[in-house]
Amino acid sequence: MLSFSFVFATSLLLLPSALAFPQGDDNHDFKAPGDGDVRSPCPGLNTLANHGYLPRDGKNITIPIVLDAAREGFNVQPEALVLAARISLLTSTYAYDAFSLEDVRLHGTIEHDASLSRMDEALGSNWQFNEDIFSTLANSNPGVDYYNITSAAEVQHLRLEQSLRDNNETHNTFNELTMRSGESALYLSVMGNVTAGEAPKEFVNILFREERLPREEGWQRSPIPITIERLGALQQKVSEASDWPGPIEGQCAWVRTSPRDDLDIVGII
């Protein structure tokens, strides 16, 4: 009887907070996407969806939904992501204030060439995980069990060299450098330590390969908030260490402003 009433009391206590979540009664366990669920080129967003911090179907994502999910799942603060979140609305195929994870595959809005784990759009799937592409990162920083600023920067450099060699449509401007360095800073921070700029290889590999939070392996959400200041400082260090060769001659920064060709203004910055 005692245990029954304890369970009962506990479930009553949990009920209001469970209802307060926009995603309902989600306990944030990992569940791989199923039929009809959509995913993106972003291992961070996909992981948040696989754990129910984002809608598990990957659809109808608003700015508050994505910013809350990143804070709850990864302790990334809203200011650090609000720009990316707002820009992603430009890719939406069905609403002014919401997007689906498949929308953000649109090349040239956020999605770019020389990714860490996806092919260039001109060469193949720009959104599905690709182990060949990822091998540059997976083989980096040999001899130790963590990735750091030096290795992340080197991987960016090598991946860009590969794109410049294999893809004559590569876009490589300051915009792409900034986004790519921000993404490197993000995997080091959410899987490791934003101040040290280091993350265990095992955790980062699981984030990319399985799009899963490596809780059973010992990962814990960053105990300190991943703020725009901390993330920006790390992004800057990775960017500087990446020995960027500069833009392709004559190429200006650009952004695709709509998924509809007839509405798209390829803005030159």
Ligand code: HEM
């Ligand atoms: C929640 C924290 C986030 C983490 C940890 C994260 C992490 C990453 C990483 C590591 C990549 C690089 C993937 C690669 O190069 O193979 C990436 C790419 C991307 N992210 Fe995120 N991200 C986060 C939030 C966001 C947000 C808020 C958006 C927009 C709503 C976004 C959209 C994208 C897109 C479109 C790409 C593809 C870029 C490309 O490689 O072409 N991410 N993200």
Ligand SMILES: *[C@@H]1O[C@H](CO)[C@@H](O)[C@H](O)[C@H]1NC(C)=O
């Ligand atoms: C949810 O997203 C889908 C597209 O992914 C759209 O067709 C549908 O109208 C959206 N639903 C709501 C309630 O906005």
Ligand SMILES: *[C@@H]1O[C@H](CO)[C@@H](O)[C@H](O)[C@H]1NC(C)=O
């Ligand atoms: C990253 O790790 C490698 C291997 O231990 C080391 O040589 C390098 O100095 C480290 N970089 C930083 C910024 O600590």
Ligand SMILES: *[C@@H]1O[C@H](CO)[C@@H](O)[C@H](O)[C@H]1NC(C)=O
């Ligand atoms: C890029 O290479 C492809 C295949 O080799 C070729 O068909 C295309 O014309 C080239 N495009 C440019 C812009 O050079």
Ligand SMILES: *[C@@H]1O[C@H](CO)[C@@H](O)[C@H](O)[C@H]1NC(C)=O
């Ligand atoms: C992160 O790294 C910093 C600086 O190297 C260190 O002081 C701090 O204790 C680390 N935090 C965690 C949670 O390991």
